[in-house]
Amino acid sequence: MNSRAFRRGAAAVSAVAAGAIALAGCSGGNAPAESADPNAPIELSIATFNDFGYSDELLQEYMDEHPNVTIVHNKAATSNDARANFFQKLGNTGLADIEAIEIDWTAEMMQYADLLAPVPEELKGRWLDWKEAAATDADGNLVGYGTDIGPQAVCYRADLFEAAGLPTDREEVAGLFTTWDDLFAVGAEYTEKTGQPFLDSANSVLQGLANQLEVTYEEADGTVVATENPDVREMYDTVIEKAVPITAYPGQWSEDWFASMANGEFAAMLCPPWMHGIIAGEAPEVTGWDIADVFPGGGGNWGGSYLVVPANGENVAAAQELAAWLTSPEVQAKAFANVGAFPSQPEAYEMPEVTEATNEYFNNAPVGQINANRSEAVTVSPVKGPKYFQFHEALNQAVTRVHDGLQSPEESWDAWVTEVSAF
Amino acid sequence: MTATDATTHGEGRSSAPPSGPQAAPSASPSGAPAPRPVRVLSFSQRLSRWDLRLSPYLYISPFFILFAIVGLFPIAYTAVISFMDWDQIRRSGEFIGFDQYVWILTQPKFWIALRNTFSIFLLSSVPQLILAMFIAVMLDKHIRAKTFWRMSALLPYVVAPVAVGLIFNAMFADQSGVVNGWLGFFGIGPIPWHVEPFWSHVAIASMVNYRWTGYNALILLAAMQAIPRDYYEAATVDGAGTWRQFWSITLPSLKPTLIFVIITSTIGGLQIFDEPRMFDQFGRGGAGQQWLTITLYLYDIGWGEWNFGRAAAMAWILFLIILAIGLVNLIVTRSLVRDEGARGMRPSRAERRAALRAQKKEVAR
Numbered sequence: 001m002n003s004r005a006f007r008r009g010a011a012a013v014s015a016v017a018a019g020a021i022a023l024a025g026c027s028g029g030n031a032p033a034e035s036a037d038p039n040a041p042i043e044l045s046i047a048t049f050n051d052f053g054y055s056d057e058l059l060q061e062y063m064d065e066h067p068n069v070t071i072v073h074n075k076a077a078t079s080n081d082a083r084a085n086f087f088q089k090l091g092n093t094g095l096a097d098i099e100a101i102e103i104d105w106t107a108e109m110m111q112y113a114d115l116l117a118p119v120p121e122e123l124k125g126r127w128l129d130w131k132e133a134a135a136t137d138a139d140g141n142l143v144g145y146g147t148d149i150g151p152q153a154v155c156y157r158a159d160l161f162e163a164a165g166l167p168t169d170r171e172e173v174a175g176l177f178t179t180w181d182d183l184f185a186v187g188a189e190y191t192e193k194t195g196q197p198f199l200d201s202a203n204s205v206l207q208g209l210a211n212q213l214e215v216t217y218e219e220a221d222g223t224v225v226a227t228e229n230p231d232v233r234e235m236y237d238t239v240i241e242k243a244v245p246i247t248a249y250p251g252q253w254s255e256d257w258f259a260s261m262a263n264g265e266f267a268a269m270l271c272p273p274w275m276h277g278i279i280a281g282e283a284p285e286v287t288g289w290d291i292a293d294v295f296p297g298g299g300g301n302w303g304g305s306y307l308v309v310p311a312n313g314e315n316v317a318a319a320q321e322l323a324a325w326l327t328s329p330e331v332q333a334k335a336f337a338n339v340g341a342f343p344s345q346p347e348a349y350e351m352p353e354v355t356e357a358t359n360e361y362f363n364n365a366p367v368g369q370i371n372a373n374r375s376e377a378v379t380v381s382p383v384k385g386p387k388y389f390q391f392h393e394a395l396n397q398a399v400t401r402v403h404d405g406l407q408s409p410e411e412s413w414d415a416w417v418t419e420v421s422a423f
Numbered sequence: 424m425t426a427t428d429a430t431t432h433g434e435g436r437s438s439a440p441p442s443g444p445q446a447a448p449s450a451s452p453s454g455a456p457a458p459r460p461v462r463v464l465s466f467s468q469r470l471s472r473w474d475l476r477l478s479p480y481l482y483i484s485p486f487f488i489l490f491a492i493v494g495l496f497p498i499a500y501t502a503v504i505s506f507m508d509w510d511q512i513r514r515s516g517e518f519i520g521f522d523q524y525v526w527i528l529t530q531p532k533f534w535i536a537l538r539n540t541f542s543i544f545l546l547s548s549v550p551q552l553i554l555a556m557f558i559a560v561m562l563d564k565h566i567r568a569k570t571f572w573r574m575s576a577l578l579p580y581v582v583a584p585v586a587v588g589l590i591f592n593a594m595f596a597d598q599s600g601v602v603n604g605w606l607g608f609f610g611i612g613p614i615p616w617h618v619e620p621f622w623s624h625v626a627i628a629s630m631v632n633y634r635w636t637g638y639n640a641l642i643l644l645a646a647m648q649a650i651p652r653d654y655y656e657a658a659t660v661d662g663a664g665t666w667r668q669f670w671s672i673t674l675p676s677l678k679p680t681l682i683f684v685i686i687t688s689t690i691g692g693l694q695i696f697d698e699p700r701m702f703d704q705f706g707r708g709g710a711g712q713q714w715l716t717i718t719l720y721l722y723d724i725g726w727g728e729w730n731f732g733r734a735a736a737m738a739w740i741l742f743l744i745i746l747a748i749g750l751v752n753l754i755v756t757r758s759l760v761r762d763e764g765a766r767g768m769r770p771s772r773a774e775r776r777a778a779l780r781a782q783k784k785e786v787a788r
Contacts, residue, residue, distance in 0.1 A: 400710030
């Protein structure tokens with residue numbers, strides 16, 4: 001081969017490649033263009049996932065009040081898709097003016113809190129304390145506009161409870177489950193009597209326990225205490241000894257778990273408000289579900305979301321205004337009426353959309369009241385560092401290994417210690 | 424090379440071999456050819472010369488430019504990142520040498536993932552190739568409605584792998600799955616598809632086989648039809664049976680195609696991702712890493728933990744593994760399947776040695 005020609009060709013190729021790279025690099029550096037005129041027509045994009053209850057009518061209301069604003073709403077199918085998209089584009093371009101964040105990855109996002117526009121000072125105090133605490137950075141900047149929360153209650157099958165000789169009335173059932181020990185005792189009795197699982201999954205118990213601990217895997221200053229923290233070991237032992245024997249499955253969301261729910265195999269579930277829709281949707285044939293206004297050991301929150309405004313967006317000020325409007329108590333109460341996403345703003349709990357809400361599927365349980373009570377019972381705001389969910393996921397897997405009989409409790413714990421020590 | 428260049432080189436060489444092309448023609452001793460008249464090329468001549476020289480490169484350049492941007496650049500970029508503690512969001516990192524590689528190689532999960540990958544690869548590729556060969560031989564026979572059968576063989580390939588994953592995941596559910604239901608009829612106890620590593624591999628391999636067997640069968644069939652029918656006729660005349668014809672004619676003729684099929688299925692097998700990812704609700708390879716594959720682990724490190732330094736190191740390790748396996752495959756396939764050029768006529772080693780000895784004797788005499 002003619003080597004000179006080849007070299008020249010190679011140089012040309014690399015020059016083109018370098019040009020392409022330089023081009024790609026340039027596109028990231030556009031400064032946000034602040035429009036001076038507040039009435040200039042703008043387009044605001046908002047990216048959410050699942051269903052936040054922001055219906056087209058709701059968004060139209062805002063557009064009617066602000067004729068210069070056009071809102072484009074993009075919905076991702078799952079929060080995982082939204083997470084991948086968010087972290088791929090954060091600090092770069094391509095994010096929507098308002099992005100929805102799930103609590104599960106809020107801690108991860110907080111490492112990059114400086115890339116987000118903070119919530120205006122005057123809005124602080126609108127949300128529940130622990131809701132705000134989870135989205136506040138070390139300098140005291142609140143960066144997330146709280147949307148909904150997931151205060152947990154206990155859902156139960158009144159028909160199965162009756163068959164097992166347990167009380168069926170909402171108030172009476174609530175008296176059964178005030179502590180975890182009570183719950184496990186009732187569960188053990190039920191399982192012994194009927195031979196059927198009492199709860200759906202062992203990992204939901206782990207989730208409930210973990211959310212009542214202030215410090216689990218990481219301390220507030222970032223020190224990792226996962227393997228030394230006696231509370232974690234105790235939580236693990238409790239789940240292995242008491243929850244595994246009375247649960248049907250190790251984790252939720254598996255094919256078998258859904259099938260089991262549709263067949264009405266288990267008698268109770270720890271359930272945040274967003275689980276109501278899932279139960280009603282997956283098990284339309286099953287009757288007898290009801291909700292007791294109680295959660296073992298006080299309160300517990302599972303899930304919930306925030307809206308954030310990326311600081312390098314084109315219309316930061318307008319986006320902040322829209323995010324503030326969307327997370328106002330009035331609008332969140334409407335979102336609750338739309339899809340059952342329970343508001344994180346205490347003021348909303350007084351509104352008729354919430355106080356009068358009942359759920360027909362759950363024997364007309366007063367879900368608005370129950371959720372409001374449950375959210376006020378949440379006292380602990382757990383410290384969740386950036387690796388919280390990796391630790392927790394790994395512990396879920398440890399419980400699963402024991403549940404499946406792959407490893408003994410001790411082996412599985414040791415495997416967890418080895419795994420998380422490498423993080 | 425142009426004529427001028429060639430002359431210059433020729434003269435240089437004739438005068439002072441070691442000094443090479445630098446030796447100017449004027450320095451050549453007497454007896455050299457008379458100096459040629461200086462040729463002045465017009466612009467259009469020059470242009471046509473460049474055209475002749477550069478056009479071929481220009482014509483193939485789109486592929487290579489594209490390859491450089493979407494192939495070479497990411498590979499190099501990945502290599503750079505793999506030596507860093509990389510923050511994908513701030514696009515910055517700190518150089519830390521081989522630490523990421525060391526971290527990966529000391530993870531028990533990595534070795535489990537390697538085991539799983541090979542296990543699934545073997546459980547899928549081997550039965551798949553045998554079955555594909557069988558189907559291809561059957562389709563090569565004189566059967567009615569040929570096109571219908573061929574299209575049917577390819578049909579599963581049309582289904583998206585994720586869809587296959589979802590469907591098979593439901594079928595292989597431990598308690599509520601159809602497969603365990605069928606097995607129950609035969610008195611075979613429910614198989615813990617999502618618990619035991621081996622059974623999970625079988626389930627995942629069956630998804631791969633479902634999708635790829637027909638595809639490979641068609642490729643092999645195409646190669647079989649290119650074999651001249653005279654060979655078979657001659658073999659039949661010589662009294663060779665079907666089995667003998669398959670071993671001595673079909674298989675050797677398929678060698679290049681087999682190499683292709685084996686190498687592509689190796690690459691595919693080692694990069695298996697969709698099927699294990701769809702195998703449970705979390706997509707992380709199971710609580711005990713029962714079906715965690717290398718690519719699944721890579722994805723989890725990258726997009727689950729957002730640790731792109733480690734993920735990049737992992738990608739390079741995978742790249743090297745595939746390269747090594749590919750080479751081994753090539754060598755094994757080459758030596759297993761005899762050369763097509765001397766189909767059955769090539770003397771065995773003993774025969775060749777005997778011939779050589781006879782030759783020597785002849786010479787000695």
